[in-house]
Amino acid sequence: MALYRRPTAQLGLLLAAPLGWLAIAYLGSLALFLVTSFWSVDSFSGNVVTTPTLDNYIAIATTEVYRTIAVRTVVMATLVTATCVVVAFPIAFYISRVASPRIRGILVVSILLPLWSGYLVKVYAWRLILSQNGVLNSILGTVGLHGPGYSDIAVWLVESYLWLPYMIIPIVAGLERIPSSLLEASSDLGGRAGLTFRRVVLPLAVPAVVAGSIFTFSLTLGDYITPTLVSNTRFIGNVVYDFVGVAGNQPLAAAYAMVPVTIMLVYLLLARRFGALEAL
Amino acid sequence: MLLPRGLRIGLRVATAVTLGFIYLPIILIVLYSFNASRVASWPITSLTLDWYGRALGNAGVRTALITSIEAAVGATIVSLVLGSLVAFAVQRHAFFGRQTLSFVVVLPLALPGIVTGIALNTALRTVGIDFGLATIVVGHATFCVVVVFNNVVARLRRLAPTAEQASMDLGADTFTTFRRITFPAIRTALLAGGLLAFALSFDEIIVTNFTAGASTQTLPLWIFTNYQRPNNLPLVNVAAVFVLILSIVPVYVASRLTSGTEAARR
Numbered sequence: 001m002a003l004y005r006r007p008t009a010q011l012g013l014l015l016a017a018p019l020g021w022l023a024i025a026y027l028g029s030l031a032l033f034l035v036t037s038f039w040s041v042d043s044f045s046g047n048v049v050t051t052p053t054l055d056n057y058i059a060i061a062t063t064e065v066y067r068t069i070a071v072r073t074v075v076m077a078t079l080v081t082a083t084c085v086v087v088a089f090p091i092a093f094y095i096s097r098v099a100s101p102r103i104r105g106i107l108v109v110s111i112l113l114p115l116w117s118g119y120l121v122k123v124y125a126w127r128l129i130l131s132q133n134g135v136l137n138s139i140l141g142t143v144g145l146h147g148p149g150y151s152d153i154a155v156w157l158v159e160s161y162l163w164l165p166y167m168i169i170p171i172v173a174g175l176e177r178i179p180s181s182l183l184e185a186s187s188d189l190g191g192r193a194g195l196t197f198r199r200v201v202l203p204l205a206v207p208a209v210v211a212g213s214i215f216t217f218s219l220t221l222g223d224y225i226t227p228t229l230v231s232n233t234r235f236i237g238n239v240v241y242d243f244v245g246v247a248g249n250q251p252l253a254a255a256y257a258m259v260p261v262t263i264m265l266v267y268l269l270l271a272r273r274f275g276a277l278e279a280l
Numbered sequence: 281m282l283l284p285r286g287l288r289i290g291l292r293v294a295t296a297v298t299l300g301f302i303y304l305p306i307i308l309i310v311l312y313s314f315n316a317s318r319v320a321s322w323p324i325t326s327l328t329l330d331w332y333g334r335a336l337g338n339a340g341v342r343t344a345l346i347t348s349i350e351a352a353v354g355a356t357i358v359s360l361v362l363g364s365l366v367a368f369a370v371q372r373h374a375f376f377g378r379q380t381l382s383f384v385v386v387l388p389l390a391l392p393g394i395v396t397g398i399a400l401n402t403a404l405r406t407v408g409i410d411f412g413l414a415t416i417v418v419g420h421a422t423f424c425v426v427v428v429f430n431n432v433v434a435r436l437r438r439l440a441p442t443a444e445q446a447s448m449d450l451g452a453d454t455f456t457t458f459r460r461i462t463f464p465a466i467r468t469a470l471l472a473g474g475l476l477a478f479a480l481s482f483d484e485i486i487v488t489n490f491t492a493g494a495s496t497q498t499l500p501l502w503i504f505t506n507y508q509r510p511n512n513l514p515l516v517n518v519a520a521v522f523v524l525i526l527s528i529v530p531v532y533v534a535s536r537l538t539s540g541t542e543a544a545r546r
Contacts, residue, residue: 007373010454014369018362018425022384025400026422032406033399090294098283098291107295109535114302116476117527120485120500121520124507125305128312133321135308164302193287214390222392225485229507237394244490250402260392268390 037254046248056255066239070259073236076156077220083160084167084216085209092171093201108172115165120225126158127229154230159220166215174208175201210274217267221260236260306524313517320513335518344502345522350413351488351498352481352526355420359477360470362421363428370429371436388423396422397490404491411493419491420484424477431473431538435466472537475530483527499523 038052060066095107114122127150129135136147148154178201186196224237236259243253283291316326335341369375370382388396400419409415443465447457485500492501503519506512 011369011373011375014365014373018366018369019381021358021362021421021425025418026388026396027384029399029403030395032403033395036402036406087298090291091298094291094295098288107299109532110299111302112535113528113531114306116479116531118306118483118520118524120483120503121309121524122305124503124516124520125309127507128320129305129308131320133319135322138322161301161305164298193284218390218392222394222486224394225504237392240394240398241489244398244401250398250405253398254402257395257398261395264391 033254033257036251037258039251041249041251048250056252057258059252060256060259066256069234069239070236072233073221073260074263076152076159076235077217079156080159080163080220081167081213081216083156084164084212087160087164088167088171088212092168092175095168096172096175108169111165111168111172115169119162122162123158123226123229126154126161130154130230150231152231152233155227155233155235158226158230159223162223162226163216163219166219167209167212170208170212171205174205174211178204207274210271214264214267214271218260218264221263309517309520309524313514313521315514315517318510318514320517331514331518335515335522338515340497340502340506341499341515341519341522344497344499344519347413347416347496348482348499348523348526351416351420352478354413354417355424355481356474356477358417358421359424359428360474363425363473363477364432364466364470366425367429367432367436371433372441385426385429389426393423393486394490397487400487401490411491412496415491415493416488416496416498419487420481423484423487424480427476427480428470428473431469431476432466435469439465468537472534475534475537479527479530479534482530483523 036048037056038054040049040051040053040055041047042049091107091111095104095111099107130147130149131137132149134147140147148157182200182204183196186200187193191199222237224235224241227233227235227238236256240253240257243249243256311324312320313331314327314329315324316328316330317324366381366385370378397419400415400422404411404415439462443461444457447461448454452460483500485498485504488498488501489504492498497505499519500523503516503523506519507516
C-alpha cells in the first residue's frame with residue numbers, strides 16, 4: 001500500500017495512539033476531576049456520593065480560611081513573578097545582546113541545567129540554608145543580622161529562586177529577536193541607553209515576559225512542596241494535598257483545585273492576546 | 281550593541297551575581313553530602329565519604345533509586361513514541377483541531393502540577409487501578425510527551441520535506457524513506473528529547489506523590505518522607521546528590537546534542 005498517497009490514513013495512524021492516550025489518560029482524568037468537584041463525601045461512611053451538588057463550591061466560597069489561602073497564594077504567585085522579571089532582565093539582556101556567541105551558548109546552558117533538574121533537591125538545599133544553624137544565619141550573624149527562617153519570606157525567596165530560569169530563557173529568546181537596527185535608530189535619534197530601554201526594548205519584550213510569567217505564576221500556584229519544607233504557612237497546594245491525603249475528600253480537593261485551574265485558563269487566554277503563546 | 285561602559289560592567293556583575301545565586305545552593309547540597317557531622321550546621325568542619333557507602337547500603341534508598349530509574353525509563357519510552365507521533369502529525373499534516381492538539385499537548389506543563397496529580401489520582405481511584413510503578417509512569421509520561429514533542433517539532437520544522445519527496449520519487453516507500461531519510465535527520469532530536477524526559481521524570485515529585493500509592497517510592501519521594509528524620513539527614517543529602525546527578529547529566533548531554541537554545545526549551 002502506498003501510504004504517502006493516502007494522507008488521511010497516514011494521519012490516522014500517526015494520531016491514533018497519542019490521541020487515545022491524551023483523551024483517556026489526561027483529558028479523561030481532567031474531565032472526571034471536574035465532575036468529581038460536584039460530588040460529595042458521606043460524612044458517616046466516608047464513601048463518595050455521586051449525586052451532583054454545589055456544596056463543595058459553596059463551602060469554599062463561604063469559608064473564610066479557604067478564601068484567605070486562595071488570596072495569599074495568588075499574591076505570592078504575583079510577587080514571585082514580579083521578582084523573577086526584575087532579576088531575570090539584566091542577565092537575559094547580557095546573554096542576548098552583550099555576550100559573545102560562545103559565552104552566550106555557555107550561559108544559556110548554565111541557565112537550562114537548573115531549569116530542568118533537581119526541583120526537590122533545590123528546595124531541600126534551601127531548607128538547610130535557611131535553618132536555625134544554617135549558612136544564611138551563620139553569615140548574617142557576623143554582622144548581627146538574622147535570616148528569614150522558615151516563613152512566608154522564605155517561601156517567596158525559594159519560589160523566586162526555583163522559577164527564575166523559566167523567566168530568563170523566554171526573555172533571552174525575546175530580546176534576541178529584536179532587530180539591532182531598531183536600537184541603533186533609537187540612539188541615532190538621540191535616545192540614551194535608559195530611554196531606548198524604556199521605549200524600545202521593554203515594549204518589544206512584553207510577549208516574552210508574559211510567556212515566562214505563565215510558568216512562574218502557574219508553578220507557584222500549584223507548589224505544595226516549598227511551603228511544606230520552608231514555612232508553616234498553607235497555600236492552595238497544601239490544602240488540596242491534605243484534602244486528598246489526610247481528609248480523603250477528593251471532591252472538596254477537586255473543587256478547591258479549580259481555583260488555580262480557572263486562574264491559569266484565564267491567564268492563558270489573556271496571554272494569547274499578548275502573543276505570548278508563540279513566544280513559549 | 282553599544283552600551284555605556286558603566287552599564288556594560290553593571291550587566292556583567294548582575295549576570296555573575298545571578299549565576300552565583302542559582303548555583304550556590306546546588307553546590308552547597310553537594311558539600312553537605314560529604315559532611316562528617318550528622319547535623320547540617322555551618323560551617324562544615326570535617327568531610328567524609330562514609331554517607332555514600334551507607335546510602336548505597338540502605339535498602340530504602342536502593343529500592344527507591346531502582347524504582348526511579350525504572351519509572352524514568354518507562355516514561356521516556358512512552359513519551360518518545362507518543363511525542364514523536366504527535367510531532368509528525370502536527371508538522372506534516374493540516375487537519376481540523378491541529379491548533380487544539382498542540383495546545384492540549386502543552387497543557388500539562390502550563391497547568392499547576394498538583395492539578396495533573398489530583399486528576400490522575402481521582403481517575404485511577406474511580407476506575408479502580410492499583411497505584412504503583414505503572415501509574416507513576418503514566419503520570420510522568422503526561423508531561424514528558426511535551427518535551428519530546430517540542431524537540432521533534434523544532435527539528436522537523438527545519439527539515440525540508442523535499443528530501444523525503446525526493447526519496448519517494450526515487451522509488452522508496454514510506455517506511456524506507458523514514459528509515460533512510462527522516463529518522464537519521466531527527467535522531468539527535470529524539471535522543472535529546474528522551475534525555476530531557478528522563479531527567480524530568482527522575483526528579484519529579486508533585487505528580488508522583490499522587491500516583492505512587494503507599495507501597496512504591498521513587499528517590500524524590502524517599503527524600504520527601506525522610507527529610508524530617510534527624511537520623512536520616514546525611515542519607516537524604518546523599519540521595520539528593522543522586523537525584524541531582526541523574527537529572528543534570530542527561531540535561532547537559534541533551535543540550536550538547538541540540539547545541540543551543542532551540543530544542544531544550546519547554
